[in-house]
Amino acid sequence: MTKADIACPRCKSAMEEGYVLDRGHLNMAHPLTWIAGRWVPPTVKERLLGDPLRGKEPRPIIGYRCTGCGYLEAYAN
Secondary structure, three states, X not given: OOHHHOEOOOOOOEEEEEOOEEEOHHHOEEEOEEOXXXXXXXXXXXXXXXXXXXXXXXXXXXXXXXXXXXXXXXXXX
């Protein structure tokens, strides 16, 4: 999907690509990601010794903002 393919579903103006910034642990900046499945908080052991996302494929979330009305759409490619 390219920028040229996307028009705002509300007002039909052009959409510009961007991202939503997540400020998580230690106020570090990371783009949002999408992971398939239901969210289950990691156990203490997983947080300290392992990777709670092992075996899962994170996908970056790409956002588009309408230049006319400000409507946002997000896609996980």
